[in-house]
Amino acid sequence: MQLDANNHERFIYHFDPEENDIEMATKNLEIYYGKNLAMQNADIQFKKNTITALIGPSGSGKSTYLRSLNRMNDGVATVKGQILYEGVNINQPGIDVYEVRRRIGMVFQRPNPFAKSIYDNVTFALQRRGVHDKKILDEVVETTLKQAAVWDQVKDSLHKSAQSLSGGQAQRVCIARALAVKPDVLLLDEPASALDPVSTSKLEQTLRELKPNYTIIIVTHNMQQAARLSDYTVFFNLGEAIEYNKTRKIFTRPKIQLTDDYVSGNFG
Amino acid sequence: MQNQKLAKQLFKKSKTARYERFGRLLCFSALVMIMAIVIGIIVFIATKGMSTFLKDHISVRDFFTGTLWNPGTKTPSGHAAVGALPMIVGSFLVTILAAIISTPFAIGTAVYMTEISPKRGAKILQPVTELLVGIPSVVYGFIGLSVVVPFVRNVFGGSGFGILSGTFVLFVMILPTIVSMTVDSLKSVPTYYRQASQALGATKWQTIWKVVLRAATPGILTAIVFGMARAFGEALAVQMVIGNASLMPHNLISPASTLTSVLTAGMGNTVMGSLQNDALWSLALVLLVMSLFFNLLVHFIGRKGAFSK
Amino acid sequence: MNRSQKQSRFAIAVLKGIAGFVVLILAFLIGYIFITGLPNINWRFLTAPAKAFSSGGGIGIQLFNSFYLLILAMLISLPIALGASIYLNEYAKDNWFTAMIRTSIEILSSLPSVVVGLFGFLLFVVHYKFGFSIISGALTLTIFNLPLLTRNIEESLATVPDDQRQGGLGLGLSKYETIIHIVVPAALPGIISGIILCSGRVFGEAAALIYTAGQSAPALDFGDWNPFNIDSPLSPLRPAETLAVHIWKINSEGIMPDLTKVSSGSAAVLVLAILIFNLSARYIGRKVFEKMTSMD
Numbered sequence: 065m066q067l068d069a070n071n072h073e074r075f076i077y078h079f080d081p082e083e084n085d086i087e088m089a090t091k092n093l094e095i096y097y098g099k100n101l102a103m104q105n106a107d108i109q110f111k112k113n114t115i116t117a118l119i120g121p122s123g124s125g126k127s128t129y130l131r132s133l134n135r136m137n138d139g140v141a142t143v144k145g146q147i148l149y150e151g152v153n154i155n156q157p158g159i160d161v162y163e164v165r166r167r168i169g170m171v172f173q174r175p176n177p178f179a180k181s182i183y184d185n186v187t188f189a190l191q192r193r194g195v196h197d198k199k200i201l202d203e204v205v206e207t208t209l210k211q212a213a214v215w216d217q218v219k220d221s222l223h224k225s226a227q228s229l230s231g232g233q234a235q236r237v238c239i240a241r242a243l244a245v246k247p248d249v250l251l252l253d254e255p256a257s258a259l260d261p262v263s264t265s266k267l268e269q270t271l272r273e274l275k276p277n278y279t280i281i282i283v284t285h286n287m288q289q290a291a292r293l294s295d296y297t298v299f300f301n302l303g304e305a306i307e308y309n310k311t312r313k314i315f316t317r318p319k320i321q322l323t324d325d326y327v328s329g330n331f332g
Numbered sequence: 333m334q335n336q337k338l339a340k341q342l343f344k345k346s347k348t349a350r351y352e353r354f355g356r357l358l359c360f361s362a363l364v365m366i367m368a369i370v371i372g373i374i375v376f377i378a379t380k381g382m383s384t385f386l387k388d389h390i391s392v393r394d395f396f397t398g399t400l401w402n403p404g405t406k407t408p409s410g411h412a413a414v415g416a417l418p419m420i421v422g423s424f425l426v427t428i429l430a431a432i433i434s435t436p437f438a439i440g441t442a443v444y445m446t447e448i449s450p451k452r453g454a455k456i457l458q459p460v461t462e463l464l465v466g467i468p469s470v471v472y473g474f475i476g477l478s479v480v481v482p483f484v485r486n487v488f489g490g491s492g493f494g495i496l497s498g499t500f501v502l503f504v505m506i507l508p509t510i511v512s513m514t515v516d517s518l519k520s521v522p523t524y525y526r527q528a529s530q531a532l533g534a535t536k537w538q539t540i541w542k543v544v545l546r547a548a549t550p551g552i553l554t555a556i557v558f559g560m561a562r563a564f565g566e567a568l569a570v571q572m573v574i575g576n577a578s579l580m581p582h583n584l585i586s587p588a589s590t591l592t593s594v595l596t597a598g599m600g601n602t603v604m605g606s607l608q609n610d611a612l613w614s615l616a617l618v619l620l621v622m623s624l625f626f627n628l629l630v631h632f633i634g635r636k637g638a639f640s641k
Numbered sequence: 642m643n644r645s646q647k648q649s650r651f652a653i654a655v656l657k658g659i660a661g662f663v664v665l666i667l668a669f670l671i672g673y674i675f676i677t678g679l680p681n682i683n684w685r686f687l688t689a690p691a692k693a694f695s696s697g698g699g700i701g702i703q704l705f706n707s708f709y710l711l712i713l714a715m716l717i718s719l720p721i722a723l724g725a726s727i728y729l730n731e732y733a734k735d736n737w738f739t740a741m742i743r744t745s746i747e748i749l750s751s752l753p754s755v756v757v758g759l760f761g762f763l764l765f766v767v768h769y770k771f772g773f774s775i776i777s778g779a780l781t782l783t784i785f786n787l788p789l790l791t792r793n794i795e796e797s798l799a800t801v802p803d804d805q806r807q808g809g810l811g812l813g814l815s816k817y818e819t820i821i822h823i824v825v826p827a828a829l830p831g832i833i834s835g836i837i838l839c840s841g842r843v844f845g846e847a848a849a850l851i852y853t854a855g856q857s858a859p860a861l862d863f864g865d866w867n868p869f870n871i872d873s874p875l876s877p878l879r880p881a882e883t884l885a886v887h888i889w890k891i892n893s894e895g896i897m898p899d900l901t902k903v904s905s906g907s908a909a910v911l912v913l914a915i916l917i918f919n920l921s922a923r924y925i926g927r928k929v930f931e932k933m934t935s936m937d
Contacts, residue, residue, distance in 0.1 A: 136810060151335040152342055162348040163341065166813030176804035179827040179933045188822070189812040193348075225933055238808070245812055348815045355817025356732060362724025363742055366791065369784055370745040373752065373760045380763065440659030448656060457660075459919075460667050466838075466915050467670075468845025470888040471908045475673060477892055478901065504666060511663070535649035558751075565753025567848040568889045592755050592848075597893075599759065599852055604767060616759050623752050627744075630751075 075319040076107060076308045077296075085112035086148075087279040088133060088168075088249060093145035095128055095137065102141065103128055105304035110249075110296075115271060115280040117290035117311065120300030121331060126283045129300065130251050133281065134168035135161045149249070169247035173254045175234035177226035182209075182218050182237055185226045189245045208240035213270045232263025236270065243274075250274065252282040256289065268293050287327055291315045299323045374620065381617025384610040390414050395614060401578035401594070403611040414611045416591075418580045420618065423590040425495050425581060426570060427563040430502035434510055435556055439545070441507075442514035447526075447540050458515075464508035473572035476501035481573055490585040493575030498590070501569050506559035513558060517551020518544060553633045561626035565619065567592035591615045671912075678909020681902045687910070690860060691887065696899035700907050702858040705874060706881040710775060710854060711844050713877075714782035715836065718790055721783075723825075726795035731806075731820050750788030757785045758849035766853060776877040778854025785849045790839045797831030798824060829933070834926035841918035845911055847885035855880030856890050884911055 079086060088110040095103035103125040110116050118126040132143045135154065138161060147155040154164050166189075178185050186208055187201045195201065205222065209215040214236035218229070226237055235255060242250060252271075256264040271280055271293060284290050290297055290311065297314040299307045299322075307314060307323040318324045325331050384390050390412050398407065398415020405413045445453030480500045485492030521544050529539040545552070575587025576597055595615055602609040689699025725746075733739040761781025771777045801824050809819030825832070858881065861874045868875035882890065888907045891900055 134811070136807070149342075150338055152339045154342060159342050160344060160346045160349055162346050162352075162813045162815060163344075164813070165811060169813075170807075170811035172804055172807055172811070174804055176802070176808040178805060178808065178823045179829075180823075189814055192814055192818055192822070227933065241808075241812065348813065348818070352815035352817045355815070355821065356728075359724040359728035359732065359817075362721045363728045365721055366725050366749065366787055367742055367745050369787070370749045372764070373749075373756070373784075376760055376763055377756065437659055437663050440656050441663040444656050444660035448653060448660075457664065460664075460671070463916060463919055464667055464670065466841050466845070466919060468847065468885050468911055468915070470845070470847045470885045471674065471911055474888055474892055474904050474908050475670065478677075478905075479673065504670065507663065507666070535645050537649035537652040538645065541652070561751055565751075565755065567753065567755035568851075572889065572892055592753065595755055595759070596848065596851060599762070600856075613759075616756060619753055620756055623756065624748065627748055627751055631744075 072306075072322070073320050074105065074304070074306050076305060077310070079109050079111060081109075084109075086110065087112040087150065088281075089146075089148040090129075090133070091146040091148065093129075093132065093143065093147070095125070095132055096142040096144070097140075101303065103132075103303045106298075106300075108298055108305055108308055110279055110281055112279050113276055114295040115275055115282060115293055116296040116298065117294035118281065118283045118298050118300060119285070119287060119290050119326075120306075121326070122285070123302075124300040125303040126298075126300040127253055129305075130253055130281060130283050131170075133249070133251055134165045134170055135159075136165070136170060166245045167247050168249040168251060169242035169245065170251045170253070171235070171239055171242050171255050174258050175229075175231050175238055177229065177234045177237055177241075179225065179227055181223045182226045182229070183222040185237055186241050186244050189241070193245075204244050205240075208243040209237070211243055211270075211274060212236040212240035213266060213273070214240065230263075232259050232266065235259060235263070235267065239267075239270065247278070249279045249281065252280065254283050254285060257285065264289070287315075299326060301326070377613065377616050377620050380610070380613035381620075382614075384414065384607070384614040388412075388607045388610055390607075390611070395611075396420070399580045403608040404606075412607075414607075414614075416611075416615060416618065418578050419589050419591045419594050419615060422495065422498075422574070422581055422588045423564055423592070423622075425588075426498040426502055426574070426590060427560050429495070429499040430506055430563045431556055431560045433499065433503045434507050434559060438507055438510035438514055438555070438559075439552060441511050442518055443540055443545070445511075445515055446518040447536075447544060453515075457511075461508040461512050461515075465512055469505065469566055469569040470572075472501055472505045473569035476569060476573040484585060488585045491575065491587060492585070493573060493587045494583075494585045495574065495581050495588050496584040497573040498570045498588075499584070501573050502563040502566060505566065505569060506563050509562055510555045510559040513555035514548070514552050517548040517555065520551065521547045550633050550636060554630050557626055557629050557633065561623060564622055564626070565592065567596050571596050591619050595619070674905075674909055674912050677905040678907075678912075681906030682909060686906055691858060691903075692897060693895075694897060696897055696902075698897060698899075698903060700884055700887060700903070700910065702861055703882055703884040703887040703907075704910070705861070706775075706854070706858060707844055707883040707885070709874070710778050710782060710850070710881060710883060711840055713775065713779035714786055714843055715840060717779060718783040718786045719836070722787055722790040722794055725787075726791045726798060727820055727825075729791070730795045730798040731816065731824070746788045746791060749784070750792070753848075754785055754846060755848040757781060758852050760784070761849065762852035772878065773853065773855025773857075773880040774878045775854060775881045778850050778881060778883075779877075781849050781853040782843050782846065785846060786839055786843050789842065790835065793835030793839060794828075794832050797828040797835060800831060801827045826933075830926040830930035833929055834922040837918050837922035837925065841915045841922075844914055844918065845885050847883070847889050850883055850886050851889070854883065854886070856882050856886055858882040858887070 086109045091107050093106050106129055118130060120126045131137050137143055143155055146153045183205055186205050214233055217233055256267050294311045297311040298305050301322060307318060307320045315327055385392055394411050395414055395416050397417055399417050400407045400413045400415045401418060402413040407413050445457050476497060480497050481492035484497050525543050525547055526539055529543040570590055571593035574589060574593055576589050576593055577587035578589045578594055581588040595612055598612050686699045688701040690702050692698030758781060761777060765771045765777035765780050805823055805827055806819055809823045862872040863874055865873045866875055867873050871879055884907055888904055892904055
């Protein structure tokens with residue numbers, strides 16, 4: 065798919081770095097699958113301790129973009145340009161990708177608990193990094209499961225298999241698992257798409273409670289969810305960011321006709 | 333500045349990164365080891381097998397066309413008596429005969445299991461064939477010895493040892509192999525092929541014959557080649573019933589021999605480095621080359637099958 | 642009824658006949674093995690040493706040798722097969738090098754076992770001077786076992802959903818840690834089944850052992866478990882005829898009067914062992930899976 069970027073309008077909001085704390089940003093990003101350009105024109109800044117939603121039709125590149133932010137596209141796609149994390153370009157040779165991913169955590173579309181106990185699911189990455197003090201691990205388990213709002217349901221079955229949990233509980237254990245390594249940024253790739261409405265609304269509540277301590281970037285195909293949950297919204301189409309603005313503005317007064325069509329359901 | 337501190341942390345190679353390099357190397361070396369073994373086998377056996385011709389100066393022609401096998405002596409016409417033709421013929425005869433008998437039975441059974449009575453097939457036949465694929469060849473040899481050989485002796489005469497007994501044993505041995513692989517290839521024919529055919533008014537048999545078997549042909553051919561490869565390389569079961577006489581087979585019920593039977597019977601009775609021993613390694617080389625050939629055949633069929641789809 | 646329908650009925654009847662005939666053969670085989678063999682099996686037969694010239698010999702030492710060789714071969718081949726299958730399934734790129742490696746594994750798996758045995762003879766028995774011994778046999782069985790075990794483990798790894806790997810990587814773990822600690826445990830039910838099925842094959846193999854582990858079973862001192870003593874059951878340098886080799890050996894050149902009894906008993910034990918391996922592969926694989934995913 066070759067993109068022609070210059071034949072339509074785009075609107076990308078820019079923060080003034082003097083006044084705003086920018087946690088992450090991308091500059092001149094180009095993502096290739098083989099020789100196909102899949103993403104370009106996405107100079108976006110993510111403000112610290114906010115929730116930003118990435119929306120757009122399937123195939124618009126929003127997931128591809130999200131997965132580049134913590135280098136999960138390594139080996140899958142070629143990513144050119146700058147990915148800035150607290151001002152440091154993490155898309156350059158020599159960067160330790162594992163440390164990047166620890167600081168920029170990820171939660172996936174389908175709940176993917178490991179074939180281990182709930183306790184081990186949450187503490188596994190810490191243990192691999194050499195934390196074996198039971199006291200610390202116990203504390204992490206309790207804190208993160210509470211943060212993910214699933215502590216009460218699972219506190220009596222911490223040593224049972226996490227794969228026996230329901231989808232909603234499993235997804236929140238996965239969030240706790242991501243929080244356990246103390247990231248600054250949380251990337252979520254359609255985390256509610258496999259959940260029922262009740263679990264979804266609980267998940268949204270959890271994310272709102274996490275916002276003061278984390279910068280959250282969430283891909284969603286559900287526009288109501290984006291509108292309810294996020295402070296900022298990026299609209300992607302055909303591999304580029306079309307509009308980026310405060311969520312309220314995107315959903316009430318979009319500056320670009322394409323965005324308007326999409327959020328009002330007249331797309332295509 | 334905070335950024336420089338962060339950059340420093342991010343540029344430091346973490347323990348995780350070192351662990352990754354180590355683990356990847358470990359896995360890779362396991363793979364290289366397997367490859368080294370394969371290359372080692374081919375090189376070792378090729379070197380030993382060639383020494384009959386290079387060191388002992390036996391002519392390749394004598395080896396492949398001679399019919400007298402008694403390494404170390406000469407034939408009445410003055411050639412070295414390392415004629416491997418009887419064994420080569422023996423090996424090919426038992427393999428081809430066993431495949432010819434097995435194929436219709438195997439395909440019939442597989443069709444029954446997948447097309448006619450899948451339920452009974454899955455419940456009874458599937459586990460039984462799986463068990464039979466796993467039965468050790470010495471057990472087949474033992475049954476051959478105690479059932480097939482007397483049967484052949486009583487019905488066809490002679491000692492009972494010979495190509496025919498070898499064929500029967502191999503037929504039963506490769507049958508489960510061919511059946512289970514044919515079942516796999518029949519199952520991989522999409523259901524809508526059958527539905528489409530029957531919707532056009534074809535009978536069940538026409539569907540099986542003209543659609544399902546046609547579509548599964550490459551898979552079935554692969555199964556047969558696999559069965560033949562197994563038959564050709566089988567040593568002990570055949571060796572126990574074929575009679576082990578390195579003579580040109582003139583009929584199917586007189587004692588004969590195959591490459592593998594002469595190898596297993598002879599290797600222990602020869603001295604390393606002697607002509608008798610080298611000649612045996614040449615037989616092993618023939619066996620190896622044939623195995624590579626069967627492999628090539630499977631690849632070739634696979635590619636053809638993929639192309640025609 | 643028209644012609645083609647008649648033809649169809651006829652053909653299907655023929656197919657049923659063929660299938661029935663094959664079932665008969667298979668049933669006869671299994672029936673023959675067990676009916677002639679099982680009456681000869683008793684505790685004494687399973688534990689007593691074999692006798693070369695008189696009747697009443699058992700298969701104790703051969704049975705022990707078979708299991709000892711199996712365990713050694715599995716211990717050696719498992720890490721190699723695991724490493725190789727991890728590389729193939731998780732790391733290998735789709736290029737000529739991978740294709741070459743896959744081809745060589747296929748070649749190894751289709752080699753006649755007698756050829757593998759001769760290679761083991763050449764390398765371990767003659768070149769490394771291990772003689773006809775447990776260690777030569779175990780290493781040869783390893784070569785025999787590697788391709789199938791590698792393929793089995795690779796297939797099990799391939800069934801693990803990709804999101805498990807993503808989950809590990811997303812936590813900042815290395816790919817290798819993710820594979821060893823997340824993917825392999827998730828694939829464990831399949832891996833265990835694969836190991837047990839391969840065990841059955843190794844257990845019954847004879848052609849690869851005749852010229853490596855040898856065709857004799859010297860008496861063992863079952864009170865001495867020091868592997869450095871040649872009489873010890875654990876000694877890696879002693880010759881070790883296995884059960885499968887025993888069946889071949891006594892039928893080729895045995896002269897004991899109860900040869901048929903011993904052979905049929907041994908064959909039944911062998912098939913019974915394979916049957917147990919097959920059934921337990923399914924059972925244990927399922928149990929492990931249940932244990933890993935259940936609440937209790």
